[in-house]
Amino acid sequence: MQRSNSSYDRPKPAWTTARSILWDLFQWGTEFFYPSHCAFCRAPLSEPENSDGDFCGTCRRGLCQHSGPACAKCGAPVGPHVDPAAGCNYCVRESFAFDRVIRLGLYSDTLRRACLRAKYARQEPLLAGLAKLAVQLRRSEFRDEPVDIVIPIPHYWLQRVIRPHNPAETLAGVLVNILNARKNSHILLKTRWTRPQRSLPAVERRKNVRRAFQVANAEDIKNQTVLLVDDIMTTGATAHEAARVLRRAGAKKIVVAVIARAVRAS
DSSP states (O other): OOOOOOGGGSOOOHHHHHHHHHHHHHHHHHHHHSOSBOTTTOOBOOHHHHHHOSSOHHHHHHHTTTOSOBOTTTOOBOOTTSOGGGOOTTTTTOOOSSSEEEEEEESSHHHHHHHHHHTSTTOHHHHHHHHHHHHHHTHHHHHHSOOSEEEEOOOOHHHHHHOOOOHHHHHHHHHHHHHTOEEOSSSEEEOSOOOOGGGSOHHHHHHHHTTOEEESOGGGTTTOEEEEEOSEESSSHHHHHHHHHHHHTTOSEEEEEEEEEOOOOO
16 A cells, blocks of 8 residues: 555644644634624625724624613613613512613624624634624713723633633623723632523522622722623523622622623513
8 A cells, every 4th residue: 555645644743733823813813803804794894894893784783773772770671761770660679789780782683693602612703892882882871880890700610611611701801901990700709500590480590599609809899890791681680699799798889781681571
């Protein structure tokens, strides 16, 4: 049998592999900060679109489709003649440990598909684009709530082993740079495994996450305004429990920032 002379049969030199890895990192970094393609549909961006953000015009319109007036207390949609600060029909009987919610839009249609895709690895450019779009659309709300520290909703350590990617972590990293705040992913810890909230009825969600979080160093958040970050909020049970322990540890004010607010049909 003749020995093949193909280069595919020979091991690549170490420097070639290293160069390939460095090139991949360079391309990822360039795409993260200066995207040339839509972060959602991957279509090439025109010059006006590139200067306007991370999404093509079609995707941007879809992502902003349900970004109308929102309840400040829970992020649910409200009518144009309703005071957003007064609460709404979704949360009138609810008591939350956080002070307000800022969200991009509703968990529906294009934004829902984007959030689902962003839960998988290697979707950092998409998450970065969504975070930047949220700040663009909710600029006045973020301006009215200047924050000292940004904290992502953490995963339990075993969950991090199984699925290292945490969308809240990436979102928090982007928001830190935009809002000129500081990020700390080690203050808030998740101390036990919990069942996926999406699998539970609303009445059981608070019970599921009860005493699932703790604060590692209360001095870091004492008298601070905290921006608590997650990708999706449905009933607010997870954010409430995390905010409860942050509040007990001395946080002055807690604002929740999410990409999408899921509203269940009544």
